[in-house]
Amino acid sequence: MQIANHIAIDEFCSSWNIEVSFINSLQETGLIEVVIVNETACIEVTQLQQLEKCIRFYYELDINLEGIETIMHLLQRMNNMQNDINDLRNKLRLFERSET
Amino acid sequence: MDFVDYYKILGINKTAAPKEIKNAYRKLARKFHPDLNPNDKDAKKNFQQINEANEVLSDPEKRKKYDQYGKDWQHAEEFEKAKQYQGQSFGSRGARNSGSQSGADFSDFFESMFGGAASGGRSRQVKYRGEDLNAEIHLNLIDALKSQKQTLTVNGNKIRITIPAGIENGQTIKIQGHGGAGINGGPNGDLYITFSIANHPKIKRLGNNLYTSVDLDLYTAVLGGEITIDTLDGQVKLKVKPETQNESKVKLKGKGFPVYKSEGEAGDLYVTYHIKIPTNLTDKQKALFTELSDSSIKP
Numbered sequence: 387m388q389i390a391n392h393i394a395i396d397e398f399c400s401s402w403n404i405e406v407s408f409i410n411s412l413q414e415t416g417l418i419e420v421v422i423v424n425e426t427a428c429i430e431v432t433q434l435q436q437l438e439k440c441i442r443f444y445y446e447l448d449i450n451l452e453g454i455e456t457i458m459h460l461l462q463r464m465n466n467m468q469n470d471i472n473d474l475r476n477k478l479r480l481f482e483r484s485e486t
Numbered sequence: 487m488d489f490v491d492y493y494k495i496l497g498i499n500k501t502a503a504p505k506e507i508k509n510a511y512r513k514l515a516r517k518f519h520p521d522l523n524p525n526d527k528d529a530k531k532n533f534q535q536i537n538e539a540n541e542v543l544s545d546p547e548k549r550k551k552y553d554q555y556g557k558d559w560q561h562a563e564e565f566e567k568a569k570q571y572q573g574q575s576f577g578s579r580g581a582r583n584s585g586s587q588s589g590a591d592f593s594d595f596f597e598s599m600f601g602g603a604a605s606g607g608r609s610r611q612v613k614y615r616g617e618d619l620n621a622e623i624h625l626n627l628i629d630a631l632k633s634q635k636q637t638l639t640v641n642g643n644k645i646r647i648t649i650p651a652g653i654e655n656g657q658t659i660k661i662q663g664h665g666g667a668g669i670n671g672g673p674n675g676d677l678y679i680t681f682s683i684a685n686h687p688k689i690k691r692l693g694n695n696l697y698t699s700v701d702l703d704l705y706t707a708v709l710g711g712e713i714t715i716d717t718l719d720g721q722v723k724l725k726v727k728p729e730t731q732n733e734s735k736v737k738l739k740g741k742g743f744p745v746y747k748s749e750g751e752a753g754d755l756y757v758t759y760h761i762k763i764p765t766n767l768t769d770k771q772k773a774l775f776t777e778l779s780d781s782s783i784k785p
């Protein structure tokens with residue numbers, strides 16, 4: 387099933403019991419990237435988490451592709467904002483009284 | 487084991503039609519799904535309850551059993567009856583559970599009524615990824631100055647990790663495959679470790695730069711000289727320029743914090759001078775200051 391750091395899409399879909407067309411749709415919207423390894427359509431292992439999240443949105447929550455796209459975008463923004471909050475908190479600590 | 491009112495969890499009444507149950511579940515699942523609420527433990531707990539309620543109420547057989555014995559489950563006779571059903575009629579929905587779900591996530595109440603979720607006989611051997619785990623490590627600023635190895639115990643397993651120098655307060659690192667165990671041969675979840683780095687009493691950190699302040703006596707500030715200051719990794723000598731002003735800053739290049747995962751690179755250390763005016767002057771000192779004052783050019 388595994389080719390180096392890639393997973394064959396056919397086998398992934400078979401394991402998850404999902405349609406290959408769903409993966410193709412995700413690729414078309416740019417949510418995941420499909421690569422060809424040894425003439426086999428694969429996804430990188432690093433994309434698995436993102437892909438599994440999309441599957442859960444689609445099959446568990448009945449969210450369509452446009453919705454998934456929007457959610458993933460907003461989650462990315464949330465993540466960036468969380469990082470900004472961490473940075474700002476650390477900056478704020480500059481002005482707090484030192485702990486003794 | 488507390489009685490769990492699945493109808494209340496889904497916000498529906500006891501006569502709700504299957505479609506109403508489905509709609510209520512979808513609505514709440516979209517609100518509390520862990521993928522939509524990262525790092526929110528309450529949302530995760532809520533989602534587990536919603537999922538559990540849906541597992542029972544969306545299945546006519548289980549719903550009937552729940553309606554029949556649910557409220558009186560504590561009564562031994564009925565409890566025993568319920569136990570007989572374990573493993574027989576569970577899990578026909580066939581939908582995927584969240585990657586963060588596992589049998590262990592269902593309530594004691596659920597398991598006593600219907601048997602363990604994982605053992606209840608999902609019709610397909612779908613592989614589930616184990617749940618992601620979160621941990622927090624507390625360090626002080628000096629700890630974070632150098633890479634160090636630590637051993638953590640997660641779910642009874644010891645994990646040896648290397649914390650790279652320069653880790654930030656609030657930063658989270660992922661240890662792949664060290665989360666909850668996968669189900670039916672699915673991959674393990676990941677372990678997320680968030681670092682909490684305590685303030686240093688004298689030195690503040692912002693990114694890779696460090697900030698400190700030192701008291702400087704008036705004479706050194708006016709005439710210049712050499713002082714010794716404390717840094718995180720020892721003392722350094724610092725030349726003070728003549729006529730240094732109060733609150734002026736100097737930058738010590740490369741004396742800041744190491745850059746995360748960039749060996750040999752470091753930020754800068756900024757030193758702010760607080761000039762201390764001498765007190766308890768002797769008569770002679772006062773006279774000398776007066777002389778100095780008279781000799782200075784006034785605007």
